[in-house]
Amino acid sequence: MPKLEKCIGSYGMELTSSLRVLMIKNCPQLNEFTLFQSYSSFDAEQKSWFTSLGKLSIGQCPHIMNNWPILPLREMRALKELELMDLHVRRVSVPSLEKLVLAKMPILEFCSSSPPLQFLPSQGDQMEWTSNLRKLNIHDCPCLIVSHPLPPCGQISELSIRGVPTLATMSMAHRKSTIKSNELCVLDDSILIFHNLKAITSFAITNCPNLVSLPSEAFSQLIALERLSIVNCPNLTMSSIMSEVLQGNSRSASSLVLPSLKALKTVRCGLTGRWLTQMLSHSQSLENLQLNGCPQIKFLSISQPRETEGTSSLGSAVMTSTQDEQELKLPYNLLCSLKTLLIEDSLDLEFRGNDRGFAGFTSLTCLRLHDCPELVSSLLGEMNDDGIVEVGLLPPSLEILSLSHLPENLKAFTPQGLLHLKELSLSSSPCLKSVQLHSCTALKQLEITGCVQLALLEGMQFLTSLRISGCVQLAVLEGMQFFTSLRSLFIELNPELSCAWDLKLQEQEQCGNQIQLFPSSLEEFHIWNLTDRVQSHLLSCLPAITKLDIWRSLELTSLELGCCTALKELAIGHCDSLASIEGLHLCRNLTSLKVINSPGLGSCLELVSHQQGASRIWSGLETLEISDASVLSTPLCTQLTSLRCLQLSHRGLVSLTEEQETALQLLTSLHQFKFSNCLNLLSLPANLHRLTSLQWLCIIQCQSITRLPDMGLPLSLRRIDLVRCSEELGIQCRMAETEKLRVYF
Template structure:
């Protein structure tokens, strides 16, 4: 038996699974969810006791594909509702009038959503613009509007009707029919123009912009505009289309050939993301002097990026190059070097550069003009062979990924963090003196064997080597060092995925190592040499064995690690027991995760002194 409607009283916690025509209900504190009913058609007072939901601040309606009607009289009673999300309700159509139900959204001038601040409509293929047009005038405090994957919304207009401007009241029945004669058009009323701060429109492929020439400039409070997956929404705009001067964050795609007309002289944009614009050829950023971060991706025909040198506030640039843009940048850099041009290519105070498809001919010119660069990320540059970083005296972070042809990296720098990822052919690493280097990560660099600067890494504190066949040559190199010489005197943390790193020639240099994390899915047992090497780590405090899928026994010498305080064993299903000689008395914590029941049971019996045991078993 189920009493209708629910909940029976305000502040009641409710949890109901879907029953025939009744949806799943979850009410916890001030959040209410109405979900997962294929039969539900009308959400009214027969389903929900709206008078008992005045405490609800968040409402989620989802996965009710045949829902066609939301009760205006009911929603009027949700006086404290601040957020409403409607997802996958494909039959919520433009008209809210259902046979047998007389109420409509336009029957009164009193708002139904007086405090609603955030409205999101997603994957509702049946919702056309008219349905939302009828609801928006009731939202007097709306600050954020998200529209995603609603293909029946064919147009958006922010033209302000004369009657609205004069009276400032809710759009009445007399006004709306004239505005919304187009079933598929979305009209933004005056009350939304003055309150909306964030507007996100995604994946509405047929939506076009209609209305006044001021375009989005009519949104007087807008601070964030996101337009993605809407190829016609910008290309249909008038040439005088403009943005509100107050917008600091702009995400746009499918831009027309030229973008210059879209930026007014007094724009305050601080973050600009331009992507998925295959027709864009020309981008002028002259008036974006407040811009702090710029991202440009998947603009394959972009050939002219004008007036970048005027972006005095720009600190972060993420860009995907193409042959035309690279060639134009090389020409401009050459003009600067030859003295025929005094204009820099990029603003000199740029601090972080992330660049894809970097070419050999552009790299030396580009990096020579960035005297204050602190972070450099080079991605997906398969044709890059040589990279000279000697001019980047302030560089602190270097990340190189998927540069399969890179064979030489040179420069005398003082990095704090360095990472090499998917650079399989990197055979020459000549970075001069790296006296300040503290953090080095090498990932998927199979042939990194010379490592000519290793003897100078005196201040290295963190070293990670993953997916590399270079560990064995590295150990061979280290074994040639003079007796008593410590190549890593400051190294505190080591991360490796190859148990061969436990070699005497290597471990004898790790005099300051406190943390060791090691993984190896192939090894079955540790050799005598590896166990002896482990005993050399006399300062080790934290030891982790991760993902040893085939390992049968933990090292037998763990009891001799007198500084060890924490032992972590995760994802080692074949280990069934602790070492025969036990664990060191210094140990304070043992953490076991996804290991055998036998090992877990044995660890539960470790109740001596201050030792704590944590056991996790997921599934």
């Protein structure tokens, strides 16, 4: 009730004693409220009226309780959930709670069980009021003093801290925890109570530029931890720990044991090869290892059994020489457990080890090496006289292989021995001229990007998915009609390939040639740089496709879909000149339509909605994504009787017109509403609450939206997703959360 100024009357225990929930929200003008008229009255008498109150939520009512010295709630023993937002009180005293939310409390200094104790002031007081705490959220409380580490108890299932100067930004939910801080130097028990984090399975340390140390003994308490991620911590070298080892005190390093660890991810960190070697030697079940931008690691090798057995292995792994500081020795115990290995952005990384290379990793099914030219060169080996690349240094168990920056002397990629390979990706290899895959009989997906000299592709008869882009010399895709298993084709046309296709299509059309350019099995077709000349013949050859994506085709002016009667999904994006779609009304199986950044198509869709038989098309549509809000007209929305998902994606959109908001109310079947990359959108639809079937609201990168609609949300809503949105909107959504409505960040 944004205009409410007064709420006064005669209240007493006869009215309030049975009250279970009290929520006062979004009343920015409210300045007189009998229940909170004065601190002295509330403290002396009124707080005793709420003998049964279990939940109290006050938000965006900045004028009530203004400048109270304290909000005294400790004697309200039935209170289990407390949410306070945008209040001007200095202290809050509380009973034992299950949920506590404090947001935008600009002068709040203390939160405790009794004044003048600080927030979590002592172990005894902490146990008194936090032993039952399950959810704790503190956002934008710049004066709050927190004198103890978090989380306060092991039973907490949800934790979110942001905008508290004495604390790092941290969150915990669903047994996953993250922490980030520009000031944090050491992550130890003074910051986190690791004993209370025993149950977490995932821990991410991100954007901590000054972090230099992770105490091993503290982290070793995370006995259930399965995934550890360290991202953007350039000064985290762990050199202090390793110096203790070199001086003979190995207790700190040897105690770094994460028995349940299955996945380790490091991105742009200063971690040394020596420290990672020591850490991984204790990981008996590691399945996923990702290294991205670790400049301290120059060499990669595989340890032998004698180097990793027993406690003496630590000495042999870290005390041999200074050069070992730069070498990551993958422990022998990983040979049978590691399934996924990703190494990226390591230009100088070299493989140093035995002649078998990675072949000893008998369980490795996924290998991705990107921007690691030296490593790729050493693992591929030399090219034989017959042009075959020796890949004996790669494990035959591989099912997914992704390589970039192949050696410059490698002109032909013709692997042997990868009999289980299902997915292959080759990228950023400007000297590569041919790819021949006859021996890869299990291969299903092939992606080649940025290979500018590539002119020959062979051995693709077993493929189900083919993706080619940035291969400007590729002018021939001979025999594609014989790829009888091909289901999905993504192709970025270049002038040479466009010309070749145009000639073949014309010849086929003029001569009645029965040999098609594409196999009849093709179901999904994704194409970039499509021209009018090619499309006029192309789509008539694809009557069976069910999914068509046309992207970044700047010269395309018209599209003929009359032959694509089986089409179910159509996506058009960044086609600046496209102004006409013919035959859309014949696509009667269409269930999904996406039109993005193609300014000429808004009026085109409006015209289609008035054509005879158009209602049959629109009535079957279930998903619609648009960047032009003018499409939301009353004639069109009236026909969208089956629409379940609507997405608006447009950076320039500021607001919806009254007509567009009215048209939205006609979408009676709408289940999911997405706003994506609407950077300038100032508000959500005012009448959003009238979408009575809406269950899921997604708001992604819409930083200008700062509040929920004044008229509220639909009663049917069950989920809100927020991604990179304003803090103000996030706080409002948290305040709107209930047992039925969940909010995800």
